[in-house]
Amino acid sequence: MMSPDNRHLEAWDSDYRTKGQLWGGNPPSLPVLPDNSRVLELGCGNGKNLQGMMEKGWNIFAMDCSLTALQLCRPVVGNAGRVNLVAGDAVHLPFRDSVIDAVFSLHVAGHLTGPGRTRCAREVLRVLRPGGQVVFRDFGVEDFRNGKGEMIELGTYRRGTGSFTHYFTEDEVTRLFRAFNCISIGLHRWSMRIKGQEYPRCEITAIFEKSPEI
Numbered sequence: 001m002m003s004p005d006n007r008h009l010e011a012w013d014s015d016y017r018t019k020g021q022l023w024g025g026n027p028p029s030l031p032v033l034p035d036n037s038r039v040l041e042l043g044c045g046n047g048k049n050l051q052g053m054m055e056k057g058w059n060i061f062a063m064d065c066s067l068t069a070l071q072l073c074r075p076v077v078g079n080a081g082r083v084n085l086v087a088g089d090a091v092h093l094p095f096r097d098s099v100i101d102a103v104f105s106l107h108v109a110g111h112l113t114g115p116g117r118t119r120c121a122r123e124v125l126r127v128l129r130p131g132g133q134v135v136f137r138d139f140g141v142e143d144f145r146n147g148k149g150e151m152i153e154l155g156t157y158r159r160g161t162g163s164f165t166h167y168f169t170e171d172e173v174t175r176l177f178r179a180f181n182c183i184s185i186g187l188h189r190w191s192m193r194i195k196g197q198e199y200p201r202c203e204i205t206a207i208f209e210k211s212p213e214i
Contacts, residue, residue: 031135031207033058037101040127042090042120043108045069047076053104054083061100065089091119095127102133109176110138110166114153117166121176125210134180134208140187141167142202168204180208 030049033039035057041049044062046069053060054077062077063086064070070085077083088094090108103124109117124134139145141155146167149159158164170185185206191198 030056031102031133033102033133038099039102039104040093040095040100041104041106042124043106043111044073044085047073049104049106050076050083058082060084061086061095063088063090063093091116091123093123093127097126098129100127100132101129102135103128104135106135106137107139109136110168111163112166113156114166117176121179125179128210130210130212132210133183134177134206134210136173136177136206136208137188137203138173139165139167140202140204141169142187142189142200143167144192144199144201170204170206173204173206177206177208180210183207183209 030052033056037056037058038061039053039058040061040063041053042063044050044064045066047062050060050062050073060083062070062073062083064073065088067087070087073085077085086094090105090112105120105124109120112120128134145157145159145165146155147157149157149164152158152164153166155168156164156166170187173185174182183206185204188203188205190201192201193199
């Protein structure tokens, strides 16, 4: 039987094939990193965040499990020599140990099951160099969509075409990255208007650092 994580990967590729550009809007603010930093974006999707990253002078590895999503990134990347599009998933990172300066996990861990999230955190720890950072962003339990759809795990709900989302607490995020030093963690709240009604949105944002001694 196919695992929930593997079914989920197929659902994403199907969505990109049928709907195309799934993600738009402004990318989140990005941290200050030295020029030529080797950065990895887990789940780059159709390239929403790539333009902002490309302006930073980083060497970027934009990874996604969906080959269709990577094809959608190509117009964004163009001939930029500092961007490498990589097929892979967050629980089996196709990189050697200690070669990445920063990992961006922006709404990726929440699309994995509990065991998948644990494996992802271990893989991120493995590929980061000592002193490297994890930039994390995912939906929190205060988000209005929490509890909507079919519950497949505690705090995890499947909606629509088969993809699912986990809604985090701050303590849960800290435990997930307990092998790291926590630099910052907090909530980002805003509201979304749908048909004249305001709905609360909530993300947890955090930065973790791999200990220089690891």
